Amino acid sequence: DFQHVLVNFEANVLTITMNRPAVLNAFNALMIQEMTEIVEAAAQDESIRCIVLTGAGRAFGAGQDLSAFADKPATNHAQATQEHLGAYHRLVNSILQLPQPSIAAIHGVATGVSLNIALACDLRVAAEDARLSEAFARIGLVPDGGGAYFLTRLLGAGKALELALLADEISGKEAERIGLVTSCVPLAGLEEAVRMLATRLAHGPTQTYGLIKKLFQQAQDKDLAAVLQLESKYQSMAIETADHREGVQAFMQKRPPKYSGK
Numbered sequence: 001d002f003q004h005v006l007v008n009f010e011a012n013v014l015t016i017t018m019n020r021p022a023v024l025n026a027f028n029a030l031m032i033q034e035m036t037e038i039v040e041a042a043a044q045d046e047s048i049r050c051i052v053l054t055g056a057g058r059a060f061g062a063g064q065d066l067s068a069f070a071d072k073p074a075t076n077h078a079q080a081t082q083e084h085l086g087a088y089h090r091l092v093n094s095i096l097q098l099p100q101p102s103i104a105a106i107h108g109v110a111t112g113v114s115l116n117i118a119l120a121c122d123l124r125v126a127a128e129d130a131r132l133s134e135a136f137a138r139i140g141l142v143p144d145g146g147g148a149y150f151l152t153r154l155l156g157a158g159k160a161l162e163l164a165l166l167a168d169e170i171s172g173k174e175a176e177r178i179g180l181v182t183s184c185v186p187l188a189g190l191e192e193a194v195r196m197l198a199t200r201l202a203h204g205p206t207q208t209y210g211l212i213k214k215l216f217q218q219a220q221d222k223d224l225a226a227v228l229q230l231e232s233k234y235q236s237m238a239i240e241t242a243d244h245r246e247g248v249q250a251f252m253q254k255r256p257p258k259y260s261g262k
């Protein structure tokens with residue numbers, strides 16, 4: 001049982017809901033710890049074939065819970081930040097390294113480190129009411145939780161720096177336009193849109209998805225020769241999977257494939 005996170009497992013999809021709605025799901029130490037524990041366990045569980053990350057109440061997440069820092073002298077801020085960062089880094093890495101596909105379902109506020117946690121997911125679906133912002137500079141901080149890494153890769157260096165410096169909120173529609181989210185849907189349709197996407201992924205070739213994720217992550221800082229080597233490595237693994245055989249057989253037999261994830 002978790003204090004700040006709800007977990008639901010249904011039809012091979014694990015939904016992780018950040019659950020501190022009174023503070024718009026701002027992160028405290030326990031919520032970071034609980035989420036990390038859940039994500040690390042999910043990585044080991046073959047029955048989980050897609051992971052959805054979302055927030056309870058009217059927001060995805062309002063970043064770090066600032067109340068813990070508000071009444072401390074300035075010197076302790078830096079110390080507390082250092083302590084928190086290690087925990088955030090472990091969470092970001094655990095999401096990024098998930099072998100299964102992950103989706104962030106974003107409604108309302110997604111700001112600061114909460115937004116960057118969403119960027120660690122493979123796909124993002126935003127509601128039209130979404131308010132995304134790299135709010136850090138507003139309170140005199142640099143983006144953490146991997147923001148500089150994710151934003152520059154998703155958007156290019158120029159747009160990434162603009163979002164970080166101006167720290168303005170952008171809407172779900174604007175986020176879709178610039179490629180920060182996969183799609184933007186009306187709030188009332190968010191749950192269903194994410195359920196459909198998660199179900200589709202959960203019926204896919206899970207092991208191959210894991211290989212695709214590794215290939216694309218590792219390709220980011222390599223030249224073509226190195227990427228071609230990597231694709232050979234991962235293709236020779238994919239070609240051995242039962243799902244590859246099933247995919248080819250289904251094509252030849254003119255029927256939809258039935259993937260086991262293996």
Ligand code: T3D
Pocket residue numbers: 022023024026062063064065066067080081082084085109111112113114135136139141144
């Ligand atoms: O440890 C470290 O490494 C530091 C790392 C920091 C990383 C970061 O995430 S930096 C960014 C931190 N987050 C923010 O700066 C956002 C702060 N919140 C806001 O600016 C506003 O709340 C929003 C623009 C996000 C939403 O505004 P609105 O008007 O929709 O809602 P609200 O009324 O401001 O918030 C509702 C409640 O949530 C409110 O509490 P109350 O008055 O009803 O008792 C508000 O205080 C609380 N809340 C919102 N965000 C936070 C928060 N409480 C603690 N920490 C928050 N981040």
